[in-house]
Amino acid sequence: xxxxxxxxxxxxxxxxAGAYAVVVPDEVLPPKDALFPRxxxxxxxxxxxxxxxxxxxxxxxxxxxVRPCDARAIGNLDAAFLESxxxxxxxxxxxxxxxxxxxxCAQIPSPACFCDSMGGxxxxxxxxxxxxxxxxxxxxxxxxxxxxxxxxxxxxxxAADLIGPMPAHLEKAPAPTCTLKVNKVPDLxxxxxxxxxxxxxxxxxxxxxxxxxxxxVCPTCYCFDIGLENRGGxxxxxxxxxxxxxxxxxxxxxxxxxxxxxxxxxxNRYLHKLAYFDERYGRTLCVxxxxxxxxxxxxxxxxxxxxxxxxx
Amino acid sequence: xxxANPLLPAACRIxxxxxxxxxxxxxxxxxxxxxxxxxxxxxxxxxxxxxxAGEAMFSITAQGEDWIESSIKRVGALxxxxxxxxxxxxxxxxxxxxxxxPVDALKGKDLLFxxxxxxxxxxxxxxxxxxxxxxxxxxxxxxxxxxxxxxxxFKEDLFGNWPQRMGTHITIDVPEDxxxxxxxxxxxxxxxxxxxxxxxxxxxxxxxxxxxxxxxSLYKMGFEKENIITTLEMRMKCGxxxxxxxNIGSKYVCLDGPVFSMAELDELPPEH
Ligand code: SF4
Ligand code: SF4
Ligand code: FES
Numbered sequence: 001x002x003x004x005x006x007x008x009x010x011x012x013x014x015x016x017a018g019a020y021a022v023v024v025p026d027e028v029l030p031p032k033d034a035l036f037p038r039x040x041x042x043x044x045x046x047x048x049x050x051x052x053x054x055x056x057x058x059x060x061x062x063x064x065x066v067r068p069c070d071a072r073a074i075g076n077l078d079a080a081f082l083e084s085x086x087x088x089x090x091x092x093x094x095x096x097x098x099x100x101x102x103x104x105c106a107q108i109p110s111p112a113c114f115c116d117s118m119g120g121x122x123x124x125x126x127x128x129x130x131x132x133x134x135x136x137x138x139x140x141x142x143x144x145x146x147x148x149x150x151x152x153x154x155x156x157x158x159a160a161d162l163i164g165p166m167p168a169h170l171e172k173a174p175a176p177t178c179t180l181k182v183n184k185v186p187d188l189x190x191x192x193x194x195x196x197x198x199x200x201x202x203x204x205x206x207x208x209x210x211x212x213x214x215x216x217v218c219p220t221c222y223c224f225d226i227g228l229e230n231r232g233g234x235x236x237x238x239x240x241x242x243x244x245x246x247x248x249x250x251x252x253x254x255x256x257x258x259x260x261x262x263x264x265x266x267x268n269r270y271l272h273k274l275a276y277f278d279e280r281y282g283r284t285l286c287v288x289x290x291x292x293x294x295x296x297x298x299x300x301x302x303x304x305x306x307x308x309x310x311x312x
Numbered sequence: 313x314x315x316a317n318p319l320l321p322a323a324c325r326i327x328x329x330x331x332x333x334x335x336x337x338x339x340x341x342x343x344x345x346x347x348x349x350x351x352x353x354x355x356x357x358x359x360x361x362x363x364x365a366g367e368a369m370f371s372i373t374a375q376g377e378d379w380i381e382s383s384i385k386r387v388g389a390l391x392x393x394x395x396x397x398x399x400x401x402x403x404x405x406x407x408x409x410x411x412x413x414p415v416d417a418l419k420g421k422d423l424l425f426x427x428x429x430x431x432x433x434x435x436x437x438x439x440x441x442x443x444x445x446x447x448x449x450x451x452x453x454x455x456x457x458x459x460x461x462x463x464x465x466f467k468e469d470l471f472g473n474w475p476q477r478m479g480t481h482i483t484i485d486v487p488e489d490x491x492x493x494x495x496x497x498x499x500x501x502x503x504x505x506x507x508x509x510x511x512x513x514x515x516x517x518x519x520x521x522x523x524x525x526x527x528x529s530l531y532k533m534g535f536e537k538e539n540i541i542t543t544l545e546m547r548m549k550c551g552x553x554x555x556x557x558x559n560i561g562s563k564y565v566c567l568d569g570p571v572f573s574m575a576e577l578d579e580l581p582p583e584h
Contacts, residue, residue, distance in 0.1 A: 264583065
């Protein structure tokens with residue numbers, strides 16, 4: 001096991017800046033922006049001939065300090081964009097070019113974290129290429145290099161003399177447990193789907209403003225809109241994040257809207273997170289990062305839908 | 313479909329426009345190189361874009377050696393822009409998307425095609441297929457209605473090609489000078505014709521109210537849900553099951569649809 005002293009943490013990040021565009025996720029927004037940007041050009045069209053030319057999707061990036069829940073969320077995005085059905089070209093290119101360095105949670109960052117109730121762990125990030133886990137004495141980080149991309153990072157750090165073998169007397173600190181405990185029953189997906197007509201959905205959605213904040217901060221929300229910007233003789237077709245919490249999301253040109261009410265929209269969001277994605281991809285979309293709970297101006301809380309499973 | 317990037321359209325041009333009704337036009341499209349953009353199965357969809365205006369999903373109503381055809385009703389900004397195009401103008405086309413009518417499972421059956429308004433467009437792809445593979449299917453009937461004679465689409469088929477090759481039953485909602493055909497709504501006309509459900513499947517497509525009442529008629533006549541097939545319309549952006557908006561429960565209409573039997577729809581949440 002390799003080891004990085006805490007005092008070398010910043011240097012370790014800086015040492016990577018030569019080989020990669022290093023992105024350090026902030027606290028509020030998830031790192032998905034680096035792989036699935038909030039807005040990106042898909043192709044450029046010659047307006048006269050209709051000829052479309054695909055736009056490039058960036059060079060080598062490295063996400064530094066990704067939370068385990070967010071790394072897991074990237075695994076879910078991979079499932080949606082790459083693994084089942086069509087391959088999304090832009091996502092594939094960015095993902096291929098991205099290295100993920102995860103930072104295991106030494107403390108639970110937010111009272112709304114519940115990743116360990118959703119099958120994750122504050123210390124495990126199998127989707128990451130490198131995982132930094134604090135040593136029990138707080139002096140530094142144990143390093144797990146989990147892929148070829150991870151080995152490339154190890155080489156850079158070794159060359160800069162920033163890492164060495166972990167001293168024998170040290171061990172990883174034990175994983176902390178999330179403060180928010182939610183009992184997710186094994187058959188939650190089936191139970192919630194079966195309760196589609198239940199009146200509780202309406203009560204859950206009652207205070208929702210339809211602001212879409214929950215979807216914007218969610219590491220696993222991947223809905224998008226496709227739009228167009230004219231530039232004289234050419235036009236750029238772009239895609240940007242969209243939100244299933246907006247009525248316009250499903251509004252059809254003729255006027256009909258299959259999800260016209262906010263109850264239908266919230267129910268669809270919760271069921272996508274807790275049931276529909278499971279059915280299609282065999283994994284639960286919500287990773288329990290807690291962001292939507294913290295950021296909802298109306299205090300809506302997806303764990304109420306998770307816990308409801310116990311009573312169904 | 314562009315294998316490397318399924319969201320990338322192929323450069324195409326309009327090689328023919330038919331005015332079907334005051335607000336429906338049929339566009340015949342081929343690639344700038346003079347080829348068919350792709351070979352769709354009946355019921356599949358194409359994303360058609362107007363350079364500089366945007367794109368939308370349409371059913372493919374017909375195909376030939378080197379073209380595909382979509383019939384498009386003017387309902388919003390994009391379809392408005394399409395309607396303003398002329399022969400020779402450039403468009404983008406990507407697809408084909410979605411499942412298709414179960415042409416194999418329908419083999420050996422009598423087929424009853426029931427359409428209302430522009431709803432005949434997706435059905436027409438299957439009618440053409442069945443006529444091309446005539447020996448695979450039993451008796452064929454089409455029952456089609458619209459508000460007035462001016463609103464009837466595919467008049468050349470309705471009054472020229474089809475009556476010689478299959479039962480063709482046309483109705484308009486209200487009497488009209490010079491019309492000596494049937495007058496009345498589609499659901500009542502289905503019952504009046506008394507089609508037997510035995511060995512017969514019904515392919516039904518049209519405005520929601522017509523669908524609802526026609527279903528009631530078909531059920532009354534003894535048609536099973538497995539044998540009634542329809543196509544759904546949803547807002548679509550990607551066509552490849554990613555952008556999220558066309559879902560009904562865990563199904564995406566752009567991937568798992570647009571063709572569903574009533575039995576399959578019964579399994580899904582009522583959100584369409
Ligand atoms: S639904 Fe909420 S808790 Fe779950 S992953 Fe998204 S933001 Fe995090
Ligand atoms: S953040 Fe809260 S209020 Fe805003 S759309 Fe989401 S659930 Fe509704
Ligand atoms: S149109 Fe995007 S998921 Fe179906």
